[in-house]
Amino acid sequence: MKLHFLGTGSSYPTTKRGVSSLALQQDDGSIWLFDSGEGTQIQAQKVAISRQKINKIFITHLHGDHMFGLPGLLCTISSQFGLTEEQLEKEVPHVDIYGPKGLRRFIYTALSLSRSPLIFKYCVHEMVPVASQYSEDWEDWDVDHSEPSATHPSELPGVTVEPSVMEDGNVYWKLIDNEEWCVRAGWIHHRIPSFGFVINEKDRPGTLDKSKLVSLGVKPGPVYGQLKSGKSITMENGDVITPEMVLGPPIQGRTLIILGDTSDASPLAHMIQSCDVVVHEATHDDTLVDKAVEFGHSTPSQAVAFSKSVGAKVLLLNHFSQRYSPSSKESLKEGEETVALLEEQAQAAAAGTGLSVQCADDLFVYEVPGTRRANTRIIGGTHGWRSTT
Amino acid sequence: MKLHFLGTGSSYPTTKRGVSSLALQQDDGSIWLFDSGEGTQIQAQKVAISRQKINKIFITHLHGDHMFGLPGLLCTISSQFGLTEEQLEKEVPHVDIYGPKGLRRFIYTALSLSRSPLIFKYCVHEMVPVASQYSEDWEDWDVDHSEPSATHPSELPGVTVEPSVMEDGNVYWKLIDNEEWCVRAGWIHHRIPSFGFVINEKDRPGTLDKSKLVSLGVKPGPVYGQLKSGKSITMENGDVITPEMVLGPPIQGRTLIILGDTSDASPLAHMIQSCDVVVHEATHDDTLVDKAVEFGHSTPSQAVAFSKSVGAKVLLLNHFSQRYSPSSKESLKEGEETVALLEEQAQAAAAGTGLSVQCADDLFVYEVPGTRRANTRIIGGTHGWRSTT
Numbered sequence: 001m002k003l004h005f006l007g008t009g010s011s012y013p014t015t016k017r018g019v020s021s022l023a024l025q026q027d028d029g030s031i032w033l034f035d036s037g038e039g040t041q042i043q044a045q046k047v048a049i050s051r052q053k054i055n056k057i058f059i060t061h062l063h064g065d066h067m068f069g070l071p072g073l074l075c076t077i078s079s080q081f082g083l084t085e086e087q088l089e090k091e092v093p094h095v096d097i098y099g100p101k102g103l104r105r106f107i108y109t110a111l112s113l114s115r116s117p118l119i120f121k122y123c124v125h126e127m128v129p130v131a132s133q134y135s136e137d138w139e140d141w142d143v144d145h146s147e148p149s150a151t152h153p154s155e156l157p158g159v160t161v162e163p164s165v166m167e168d169g170n171v172y173w174k175l176i177d178n179e180e181w182c183v184r185a186g187w188i189h190h191r192i193p194s195f196g197f198v199i200n201e202k203d204r205p206g207t208l209d210k211s212k213l214v215s216l217g218v219k220p221g222p223v224y225g226q227l228k229s230g231k232s233i234t235m236e237n238g239d240v241i242t243p244e245m246v247l248g249p250p251i252q253g254r255t256l257i258i259l260g261d262t263s264d265a266s267p268l269a270h271m272i273q274s275c276d277v278v279v280h281e282a283t284h285d286d287t288l289v290d291k292a293v294e295f296g297h298s299t300p301s302q303a304v305a306f307s308k309s310v311g312a313k314v315l316l317l318n319h320f321s322q323r324y325s326p327s328s329k330e331s332l333k334e335g336e337e338t339v340a341l342l343e344e345q346a347q348a349a350a351a352g353t354g355l356s357v358q359c360a361d362d363l364f365v366y367e368v369p370g371t372r373r374a375n376t377r378i379i380g381g382t383h384g385w386r387s388t389t
Numbered sequence: 390m391k392l393h394f395l396g397t398g399s400s401y402p403t404t405k406r407g408v409s410s411l412a413l414q415q416d417d418g419s420i421w422l423f424d425s426g427e428g429t430q431i432q433a434q435k436v437a438i439s440r441q442k443i444n445k446i447f448i449t450h451l452h453g454d455h456m457f458g459l460p461g462l463l464c465t466i467s468s469q470f471g472l473t474e475e476q477l478e479k480e481v482p483h484v485d486i487y488g489p490k491g492l493r494r495f496i497y498t499a500l501s502l503s504r505s506p507l508i509f510k511y512c513v514h515e516m517v518p519v520a521s522q523y524s525e526d527w528e529d530w531d532v533d534h535s536e537p538s539a540t541h542p543s544e545l546p547g548v549t550v551e552p553s554v555m556e557d558g559n560v561y562w563k564l565i566d567n568e569e570w571c572v573r574a575g576w577i578h579h580r581i582p583s584f585g586f587v588i589n590e591k592d593r594p595g596t597l598d599k600s601k602l603v604s605l606g607v608k609p610g611p612v613y614g615q616l617k618s619g620k621s622i623t624m625e626n627g628d629v630i631t632p633e634m635v636l637g638p639p640i641q642g643r644t645l646i647i648l649g650d651t652s653d654a655s656p657l658a659h660m661i662q663s664c665d666v667v668v669h670e671a672t673h674d675d676t677l678v679d680k681a682v683e684f685g686h687s688t689p690s691q692a693v694a695f696s697k698s699v700g701a702k703v704l705l706l707n708h709f710s711q712r713y714s715p716s717s718k719e720s721l722k723e724g725e726e727t728v729a730l731l732e733e734q735a736q737a738a739a740a741g742t743g744l745s746v747q748c749a750d751d752l753f754v755y756e757v758p759g760t761r762r763a764n765t766r767i768i769g770g771t772h773g774w775r776s777t778t
Binding site: 015143144153 | 427534
């Protein structure tokens with residue numbers, strides 16, 4: 001499982017750094033995309049991931065630097081599928097898109113006015129924000145977030161995801177819950193409703209101990225699968241073999257937290273006690289904390305504080321103001337700064353805690369430690385989320 | 390006056406070539422932008438033009454590769470203006486945007502859902518297509534092209550531009566008509582309503598012959614301006630000096646034709662007898678003419694035929710299928726072709742006609758021959774179009 005940082009800049013793209021987009025490449029090659037600012041599809045061409053493998057897209061919030069690249073990306077994926085009529089009759093691939101209320105109207109308007117049919121189907125699953133996500137002046141500008149009255153020809157009905165309220169009053173949005181994954185969203189402070197995503201890879205059964213199976217007289221066949229899936233079997237001689245007898249310890253799933261823009265991600269912390277990786281913005285450096293917070297953003301020290309509160313092992317920073325050049329830039333003009341400054345501040349804040357910190361430049365790849373899955377999936381092939389609602 | 394080809398590819402942007410966008414840089418530095426596909430703002434950063442100098446944007450048609458970069462571009466221009474409150478009180482800059490019906494809904498939806506206020510004002514002037522621009526299956530997909538019911542906080546009312554019908558039945562859309570410019574649009578064949586723009590720089594009075602003025606006893610002062618503007622003056626001794634007596638021959642304005650996607654631009658030809666430059670698409674090479682026309686596009690020979698029909702001196706080709714690499718690409722993989730193939734075909738078709746032909750790679754700059762204007766204008770400072778309607 002790898003994280004490809006396609007765009008790590010805030011506000012607007014430059015020739016040095018794209019705007020927000022992050023690809024989670026799973027071990028079977030399929031891609032979940034988080035945000036799609038303008039130019040995401042160009043950035044994706046620079047790395048070894050196939051845009052055709054994107055089967056889920058998560059939009060953290062509706063600011064343009066996080067979603068203006070989405071319509072073009074969908075059109076390009078479509079133009080490059082190269083599926084035959086026969087293949088399409090058998091299975092029309094589909095892409096699930098998750099994001100805040102209003103996202104469907106944006107996608108529909110762009111794709112229908114540009115008269116862009118797609119060769120795959122897409123569903124938009126909109127999250128309904130809670131009152132605490134809206135700024136005081138929200139109603140001053142009356143924006144139509146409602147769903148369009150028509151449906152795009154390539155669109156399947158999506159689900160409106162209402163917040164789930166827990167006993168202690170905390171909320172979350174349940175997006176995916178299948179055999180492999182549990183993905184929930186939580187709200188975080190920003191100028192407009194902004195979400196973070198908590199991605200839990202579910203624990204899997206341990207590996208079968210083949211020598212043990214042989215010693216117990218269990219021959220290879222479908223029973224192996226039954227034991228692996230947690231079912232006991234009865235031998236011809238009446239002996240019962242339980243999974244515990246032949247399975248190694250469960251393989252623990254990994255947990256990632258990928259956040260949208262925020263000045264304070266604490267409303268989401270209730271969902272996590274520990275996690276492998278946090279991706280957190282750090283738009284400005286610590287000396288500009290007032291400016292950062294005023295515009296709904298964070299500094300390295302804030303990101304570290306949040307990461308510590310959720311027991312993270314690794315913190316990856318992104319969404320840098322374009323005033324900070326990539327760390328690799330050797331010759332700086334007077335007054336220019338690189339993200340090295342932000343990384344230093346984060347490392348100082350994390351010193352002694354065991355939290356590992358890094359700033360992600362564009363095209364940086366982070367390999368999440370852990371085991372690989374061998375499943376093969378094609379785009380749109382697995383949508384456990386739909387079966388649970 | 391220069392043409393900066395910011396993006397010359399069709400359909401989707403790649404790392405080698407952006408999608409449609411062309412900047413007309415006038416002699417005073419102000420920019421008129423023609424189309425704004427995804428990534429236009431990144432391309433613009435690579436050349437010596439300032440995005441803050443853009444004061445008019447023309448969208449040829451609503452396909453995504455011609456307009457998906459517009460919302461992001463407007464946001465970036467806005468974020469970089471750096472005007473003080475005091476300056477804004479004196480003059481709020483504004484940008485005029487011209488394009489087909491539906492453009493206002495696209496811009497409004499993107500800017501309002503992303504909650505992007507702008508620091509300048511914009512007006513969308515929508516052209517209403519004529520029946521012959523619609524494909525037979527147009528009504529099969531019911532798309533809402535109507536204007537949104539609300540107005541963006543940074544928006545000024547635009548004008549709905551109906552076609553003007555000439556005595557012979559031909560039509561055109563009058564967009565700008567002031568002292569310096571006449572800009573009209575005409576329709577051209579494509580899969581969706583697509584427009585070409587005919588840009589006439591108006592003839593200007595000749596230069597004052599100073600030695601003649603001295604010999605006639607006319608002393609420097611406001612009378613110079615009166616003579617220059619075509620008015621006669623009466624001397625103290627009663628002599629009348631007419632402009633013809635002291636002005637050189639008028640300086641002829643230049644004419645440019647900038648076309649949207651088309652398989653046949655002839656419906657626009659009635660507007661022009663001769664012109665300096667035609668910018669015409671050549672999506673595919675001549676051997677693929679059937680494919681080109683099926684998808685509403687042209688080949689080099691078609692572009693040459695049109696250019697000859699309107700008496701053009703120079704033909705610049707753009708909007709190439711991404712299968713054709715830039716001409717500068719030295720190492721081609723097997724099966725790859727460059728635009729050199731398209732240029733050869735165009736030059737063969739133009740041989741002996743005096744028409745000069747060139748394929749434009751991204752960032753190619755063409756300097757339109759002719760004189761320079763010394764006027765200084767700021768963004769939004771001149772909008773003669775408004776004063777004539």
